[in-house]
Each structure stands twice: as structure tokens, then as C-alpha cells.
Amino acid sequence: MDDCTDRATKRSFLAGLGSLGFIAFGTAAGRTSAATDSQNTDPQPGKGPFTDSDEPEAFVDDVMAERIGTTTPGATVAIVSGDTPSLTKGYGAADVDADVPVRADETVFRGGSVGKLVTFTAVMQGVEQGVLDLDTDVNSYLGDSTVTVPDTYDDPVTLRHLGTHTAGFESTLDPDIVADPAALDSLEALLTNQQPSRIRPPGELVGYSNYGAGLAGHVIAEAHDTTFEEYVQSEIFEPLGMTRSTFAQPVPDDQPGNLAAPHVRDGESFLVADDVYINMRPAGSLSATATDMAAFMSAHLGGGAVGDTRILDAETAETIHSRHHVRHPAVTNWRYGFHEYGNPDANLLGHSGATVKFTSYLLLALDHDIGIFVAYNGNPSEGPKAVVDEIVAEFDLQQAPTTPTPTWRSGGQERAETVAGEYSLTHLPQSGPLQVVDLLEHLTVEPADNGRLRTTILEGDGRQWVETVRVRGGGRARCPGLRGYRWRGGRAEYE
Structure with missing residues (x-):
């Protein structure tokens, strides 16, 4: 018999649709193996969840050995302890045809919906500056834009609703994935032409919305009189030294780093597949390396700063990481942009992503000062979250669930x-x-x-x-x- 603490009821199905992200089509394959570009520099062995500096690398090597060539052709992994990378490492092939290995500091993976965390971090920068407010009607920021949210209900849609997926938009799942880069449109035109219906009052229920994230990105652009891509490049990527990260579609030819090839399974092996492009960029067009994502995670773990570089005030970072929509205290709820992972009392925040042929997962263990990022250049039925799950279990990043005591009240x-x-x-x-x-x-x-x-x-x-x-x-x-x-x-x- 299952009890009320079992949370697998519907999320396993959603995971098959890109797990809070894009529509995902499963892949798996034959076997190859490689691990490259390792950095392992835990400055204080014996403190935190890692008892020595080699521990996370040895464990992840074993975990990835079971998956490279069978689950995915290649993967990239970053684990940070505070502002220090404990592990950044590439595994397997970035391109099976060219026999190019994955390198953590050079190989760029598409992050899918993990990019929403960058988008909502940018929103909070605007809130901190007084340019934006979480509880103001988003229409007030759209000015002369052709995008307008209709007043279907008495209460307006706000940035808080967008960051918790409670705006009440009908879900479309697909963030306008296109095969031809010539089909890419401006964000404003896309949001105008593909606006979903408002089907419920805002703030009531969670209904995951790529459109909502795209709208948040457009608000950022309008508020700062720039494009979304240019804003995050100058205000997040450049300060953090994320030189190989971009939301631009397609990835520019002069962008540093080498984009991993997408793959599909062909019997017992992998084939390089045609790339696709994410039209609704703020919802999931992020491309980044493991080392870049390590810097992003460290900024969140460090209260908005890495070393002398600060992208958010500590109070603002705390606001992002606090609960913004509570469905029930005994289940996972929404922080700002992040969803809770596992036991809701463990203070673990995560987000997954998928772009048809890439999958990823990012986790912050705030109480342990640990960040984990895993990405594949394939889209199998068992995604990177399974690797994150094993790391969480191995290093005791969340306590075991307690057995609930049934109530024996009458009725x-x-x-x-x-x-x-x-x-x-x-x-x-x-x-x-x-x-x-x-x-x-x-x-x-x-x-x-x-x-x-x-x-x-x-x-x-x-x-x-x-x-x-x-x-x-x-x-x-x-x-x-x-x-x-x-x-x-x-x-x-x-x-």
C-alpha cells in the first residue's frame, strides 16, 4: 500500500514530457566511454558532505560509466561546494561521428528549461533595482509592445505568477521548437501570435507554462530597453565569466566553445541528429558548458555572489529561494523559478530541461552549500535527474522520509x-x-x-x-x- 507521502502519482508522466519543460522523445544506445577535462578542487576535505576531495569524482565516474554509451553518448557534470567547483567533467562523446570527446569547459550543451532559472534570476535583478515588482500587472511593463495580457479575470497576471507557473494560461508544452532557423521569429511577435488562453484565475493552480517564461523574458527586455538575449549576456553571463553561455538561436558562429551534437538511438548505437531551435528563447534556449553552470550555481549558493562578483543582493537571493506558491506544506512547492525536489523539508531546489535531443537537470542543496548540474546530448527515458538522485542519496543531501501515521477520526x-x-x-x-x-x-x-x-x-x-x-x-x-x-x-x- 502507498501512503500520502508518495509523490510519484503524476510527475513520472510529466518527466516524460521533458519534466517541467519541453516535449521529450526518448533515446538510448550502444556503448562508448570517455571522461575528460576533470577539475576536482574541494578546498576543505572532511567538511560538508564530501569527506575527501576525490570522493565526488570517484562516485560520479562509476555512476556515469553505467550510462555512457547505453543511456546517452555524452554527458557533462558540474558539482560545486559553495564558490568552489568540486567536480567539472565531461563524459563520452560530444559527436559520435567526429569522435569528439566531451570537455567540461569547452563543450556546450543545450540546457532546455534549466534556462528558466537564468530568466527568473534576471527578473529578480529588475525587482532589486526597483524597475520591476513581483505583484504588479505585467501589462504595466509592456508599454508600446504588441503583447497584451487580456483581462479575462478580475485579478491581473503578475511576475510572481509567471515565476511560479500560476498565471492560469493554458499549457502548450511546446516552446515553439522549429527545425529551420529561418522560421525563428522575434520574441514579441511570437508572444503576440501564439498567446494561449487564460483558462483559470491567476494564483489558483500550477499549470507549467513556457509562454509565461517567455513573457517574463519580454518584460525584462521592455523594462531595460534591450533584447532579452543581450540583457542576460551583459548582466549575468559576463559578470560571472560564463563566456560560453548564450540564449541566442542559432548559437552564433563566433560564440566560444563547441556545441555538442544532438543524438538519437539507432539500434545499439547512436546517430548524430539534426539540430532544432527554440523560438521562445527565455523558456529554454540556453546553451552552456558545465563550468559556466558551476559559476551560476555558486552565485545562487553564495547569496547572489561569487567571490567579489555580485549579481544579486543577498536579500534578493533569499527571496528567490523562498516559497512563492504553496499548494500544501507536505508536498513540493514552488520557489521563484525553482521547484522543490524530493522531501519538501530538505530545502533542495531544482529544475529540469529537455529540447527534444538534449536533457539536463540542476539542483541546489542550500543547506549543504552544494550545487549539481548534469546534461546529456541525448534524450533517453531515464534522464539526468537519475544521476542527480544517486548523488543526493550517496551524500545524504536529504533525510529519509518518515512513515506517516494514519488518522483514525470518524467519517x-x-x-x-x-x-x-x-x-x-x-x-x-x-x-x-x-x-x-x-x-x-x-x-x-x-x-x-x-x-x-x-x-x-x-x-x-x-x-x-x-x-x-x-x-x-x-x-x-x-x-x-x-x-x-x-x-x-x-x-x-x-x-
Whole structure:
């Protein structure tokens, strides 16, 4: 029997869609092996989670040896301890045709939705400067722009809503991925022509939105009278020495570093695939090396600074890392741009990314002063988060979950019947060709014996839930695994 602390109900499906990012198509493959460009410089062995300077490298080498050539042709990894890289290393092939190895300081990987963390860091720079405000109607920043958010509901859409994916836009999943760079459009034109419907009041439910991140990037550009790409280049990448990072699409020919080739699986081997381009740049067109991402993580771990270089005041960095939308205290919630990872009490913040043929994951363990970034130049069913999971477990970066104590209050069966019904994910489109995904992923909730709940997806295996928390007003039973529902047109929406 599963209890209410089991959080796998719907997130495993979302992970298959790029896990809070882009639509991902799985790849895996034959076996090659290489590890290059290692840096391992823990300045204080025995302090923090690493007992000696070689420990993270030895462990990651073993973890990656199981995956290079079978899960992905190549990977890049960065682990930082405060402002010091504990490990930056490339594994496998950047390009299997040219037999080019991955180098942590030279090989550029597409980061996908991990780039949203840069976008929302830029938003907070504007807040710190007094140019932007998290709770002001975003329309007030759009000036003469052709982009306007319609006043569908009484409450306006704000930057806080955009950073927590609670603006209420219908999800489109695809950040306008195109195969031909000639099809790339300006961010303003894209946001104007592809604006999704507002389908729920802002602040109610989480509905992951690439459009919302794109809109945040456009607000940054309008507020600073520049382009989004130029702003992050001058205000984040250059100060942090992230010389091989860019949001530009395509990556300019004169950009330092070498872009890893995308790959797909062909039987037992990998083939180099055609590249694609992310039109909605602030939502996921970041390209960066592991060493560049190490600098970005160190800035967040250092309260907005790395050494003498500061991109945010400490108070602003603390604001980013605090909770901005709470669904339920017992489940993972949203910080600003970051989502919580694993046990919500562990203070671990993360974000994943995928761009069809690249996948990535970034994690900050704030209480341990550790940052982890892993990226693949393939898109397998088991993504880089699995590597992050192993690192988190090996170095005890979060405590083991506690077994909940069921409540034995009377009326449990009646409360279970209150939440019975068909649930629909708020993360998925309700119109267009991808509507079929929403239809296939409805969650059925039925009362079971002794006040328990049984949940199933289509004809899949059911799981049972026990009630562990008190009932809140209005007759709505709340369980950490079944939270935040609203009835819409004869069905419920489920975060």
C-alpha cells in the first residue's frame, strides 16, 4: 500500500514530457566511454558532505560509466561546494561521428528549461533595482509592445505568477521548437501570435507554462530597453565569466566553445541528429558548458555572489529561494523559478530541461552549500535527474522520509467519497493536438475500504492512500497526494 507521502502519482508522466519543460522523445544506445577535462578542487576535505576531495569524482565516474554509451553518448557534470567547483567533467562523446570527446569547459550543451532559472534570476535583478515588482500587472511593463495580457479575470497576471507557473494560461508544452532557423521569429511577435488562453484565475493552480517564461523574458527586455538575449549576456553571463553561455538561436558562429551534437538511438548505437531551435528563447534556449553552470550555481549558493562578483543582493537571493506558491506544506512547492525536489523539508531546489535531443537537470542543496548540474546530448527515458538522485542519496543531501501515521477520526469514508471523481492535470493542454494526452492521463479517484482512496490512470496499477491530515473547511478532504482540485465543466483539475 502507498501512503500520502508518495509523490510519484503524476510527475513520472510529466518527466516524460521533458519534466517541467519541453516535449521529450526518448533515446538510448550502444556503448562508448570517455571522461575528460576533470577539475576536482574541494578546498576543505572532511567538511560538508564530501569527506575527501576525490570522493565526488570517484562516485560520479562509476555512476556515469553505467550510462555512457547505453543511456546517452555524452554527458557533462558540474558539482560545486559553495564558490568552489568540486567536480567539472565531461563524459563520452560530444559527436559520435567526429569522435569528439566531451570537455567540461569547452563543450556546450543545450540546457532546455534549466534556462528558466537564468530568466527568473534576471527578473529578480529588475525587482532589486526597483524597475520591476513581483505583484504588479505585467501589462504595466509592456508599454508600446504588441503583447497584451487580456483581462479575462478580475485579478491581473503578475511576475510572481509567471515565476511560479500560476498565471492560469493554458499549457502548450511546446516552446515553439522549429527545425529551420529561418522560421525563428522575434520574441514579441511570437508572444503576440501564439498567446494561449487564460483558462483559470491567476494564483489558483500550477499549470507549467513556457509562454509565461517567455513573457517574463519580454518584460525584462521592455523594462531595460534591450533584447532579452543581450540583457542576460551583459548582466549575468559576463559578470560571472560564463563566456560560453548564450540564449541566442542559432548559437552564433563566433560564440566560444563547441556545441555538442544532438543524438538519437539507432539500434545499439547512436546517430548524430539534426539540430532544432527554440523560438521562445527565455523558456529554454540556453546553451552552456558545465563550468559556466558551476559559476551560476555558486552565485545562487553564495547569496547572489561569487567571490567579489555580485549579481544579486543577498536579500534578493533569499527571496528567490523562498516559497512563492504553496499548494500544501507536505508536498513540493514552488520557489521563484525553482521547484522543490524530493522531501519538501530538505530545502533542495531544482529544475529540469529537455529540447527534444538534449536533457539536463540542476539542483541546489542550500543547506549543504552544494550545487549539481548534469546534461546529456541525448534524450533517453531515464534522464539526468537519475544521476542527480544517486548523488543526493550517496551524500545524504536529504533525510529519509518518515512513515506517516494514519488518522483514525470518524467519517473517513465520507471524506473519501468527497474527493472521488475524474481528475485532469493542470499541466496539460485542454485543446489542440496534444489534448489527447490530457484525455489519456485522467486520474480516477475512488473510495476504498476504511476511508482509504484508490487512484488509477486508465487501466494501470492502482495505488492506495491513507488519510494523515485533518479535514479543512467546506467538506474537502485534503491529503498531500491529492491536493488543490477544482471542478471545471464536470471534471476536476489536479496539480
